Amino acid sequence: WPKSKLHMGWNNTLCSYLLISLLVASWRIYDGGKILVFPLEGSHWVNMDILIKALHSQGHTITVVRTTKSWYIKEESLHYSSFTIPVIDGVEFEEFVKPIVKKVIDIERGTSSVLNFIHLQIEMFSAMSKVHGLECDMATAVLKDKDLMKTLEETQYDLVLTDPAWGTGILVAHYLQLPLVYNVRWITSGEGHLAIAPSPMSYIPMTGSGLSHKMTFTERVKNMLFYLLWEVQYRLVIRPHYQGADLWLMRVDFVFEFPRPTMPNVIYMGGFQCKPAKPLPQELQEFVQTGVIAAAFAQLPQKVIWRYKGDRPATLGNNTLLVDWMPQNDILGHPMTRLFVAHGGTNGVQEAIYHGIPVVGLPLFFDQYDNLLRLKERGGAKILSMATVDKNNNFLEALQDVLDEPSYRMKMQRLSRLHRDVPMEPLDTALFWIEFVMRHKGAAHLRTESYRMPWYSYHSVDVVLILLAVVAVLILLLLAIVRYLCVRSCLKRKIKSE
Numbered sequence: 001w002p003k004s005k006l007h008m009g010w011n012n013t014l015c016s017y018l019l020i021s022l023l024v025a026s027w028r029i030y031d032g033g034k035i036l037v038f039p040l041e042g043s044h045w046v047n048m049d050i051l052i053k054a055l056h057s058q059g060h061t062i063t064v065v066r067t068t069k070s071w072y073i074k075e076e077s078l079h080y081s082s083f084t085i086p087v088i089d090g091v092e093f094e095e096f097v098k099p100i101v102k103k104v105i106d107i108e109r110g111t112s113s114v115l116n117f118i119h120l121q122i123e124m125f126s127a128m129s130k131v132h133g134l135e136c137d138m139a140t141a142v143l144k145d146k147d148l149m150k151t152l153e154e155t156q157y158d159l160v161l162t163d164p165a166w167g168t169g170i171l172v173a174h175y176l177q178l179p180l181v182y183n184v185r186w187i188t189s190g191e192g193h194l195a196i197a198p199s200p201m202s203y204i205p206m207t208g209s210g211l212s213h214k215m216t217f218t219e220r221v222k223n224m225l226f227y228l229l230w231e232v233q234y235r236l237v238i239r240p241h242y243q244g245a246d247l248w249l250m251r252v253d254f255v256f257e258f259p260r261p262t263m264p265n266v267i268y269m270g271g272f273q274c275k276p277a278k279p280l281p282q283e284l285q286e287f288v289q290t291g292v293i294a295a296a297f298a299q300l301p302q303k304v305i306w307r308y309k310g311d312r313p314a315t316l317g318n319n320t321l322l323v324d325w326m327p328q329n330d331i332l333g334h335p336m337t338r339l340f341v342a343h344g345g346t347n348g349v350q351e352a353i354y355h356g357i358p359v360v361g362l363p364l365f366f367d368q369y370d371n372l373l374r375l376k377e378r379g380g381a382k383i384l385s386m387a388t389v390d391k392n393n394n395f396l397e398a399l400q401d402v403l404d405e406p407s408y409r410m411k412m413q414r415l416s417r418l419h420r421d422v423p424m425e426p427l428d429t430a431l432f433w434i435e436f437v438m439r440h441k442g443a444a445h446l447r448t449e450s451y452r453m454p455w456y457s458y459h460s461v462d463v464v465l466i467l468l469a470v471v472a473v474l475i476l477l478l479l480a481i482v483r484y485l486c487v488r489s490c491l492k493r494k495i496k497s498e
Contacts, residue, residue, distance in 0.1 A: 032058070034155060035060050040163040044166075051430060063082065065082070067086070143172070157178055158178070161182075165187060179438070181245065182245050190233075191207045197260070197261050206226035210370075247265050253268045255415055256350065264447075269429055280330055296396035300396075304320040309324060332354075337355070338403055340352050341359075343363060344367075356417075358381060358408035359382075360395075361375070362386060
């Protein structure tokens, strides 16, 4: 072809590519949805923020509802806008959590185990009552703010994303009649599966029971007692209609969680916040490369990075670096990291699994012991109690045991391989399903009707009673016929004899 025609053809091709690119870009802008987020404070916000950033990168517009008492959630951000709700009578989340932790530690270090259990349950019920008080304050403030509700209605959001451990988002979603997606492991009354999926007590351990999925008869009795305690709290104190959500994005997977029944609208995204490690800051990198708890750390040949706030411990060794904050994921992913001393939060446990790092656990409260128990059952962790951690050097012994016994590391690395061997990354899975709900204006086809059923219908108590009644009537009828025949026979014999 003449050079001019080749040049013209190239220009046409280039224009076509540019046009396609513009169309794709405009489609993404048009396709971007509007998402209203009701998050929970503390560590729950850490993983919710990661999900929000990922949604923002996909072109979605995010609005976060926070309170004037917010601890972690900032009012301004590059990836979301916010509404700040004034809560005058509420307490700050940090002020709420710290006294509970202190009381739990004091109770753990008591003398009578039975008395400790009673005190702990009273403290947990009291904490739940305070949580619901805060929740009611926020829900009341949101629903009574006419200007805010008008703005929310006029904005025409496509979806509400919330952490159901904080119930305000659920109420607002139902009020605005919007599709509802949970970023969930916990609801306000306990572990999320208990509210949506069948949970046989014979092999589903209750949170707080300290049991695994392999239980003896005595342990099953204990598990049932914990279940009844949960039922009292759920039925009498809480009982919100959580099962009405379109989608449950569950922050676990079955590498971590014990096998159990589940439902079609439960999507597992355990470890979605984990990612390959980045290079460490120079100070930490140099420290790592050079080679009561403080005293135990000082006796180790390894280097220790300790996130610690407070006065410098007198027994601190030269091998220990104190930091106010650390890039935990990046440190766990460093090739020289050998052990993670953790309190057992879900985020930290999932990051330990992702990077294959064995754990020595010091659980404090809520789900932390149960999280660590799942690692222990799989051979990747050792758990210590706060009640005995300062006695007989058992903390140092635990550190040395996990460091020196290769099986801990081997089993955690196996969990890491299982966790990573998936067809789609957990975060991509979560994004797909959130956008799926937005595209289809909900996911009602994935929800069972169980959430509409009263407990006696769900457990077929009414059916069993009717069947028992029918059987009883048939038995009584049969007895009546037999009696009638017997009486008739006796009368005939009597007449003959006369």
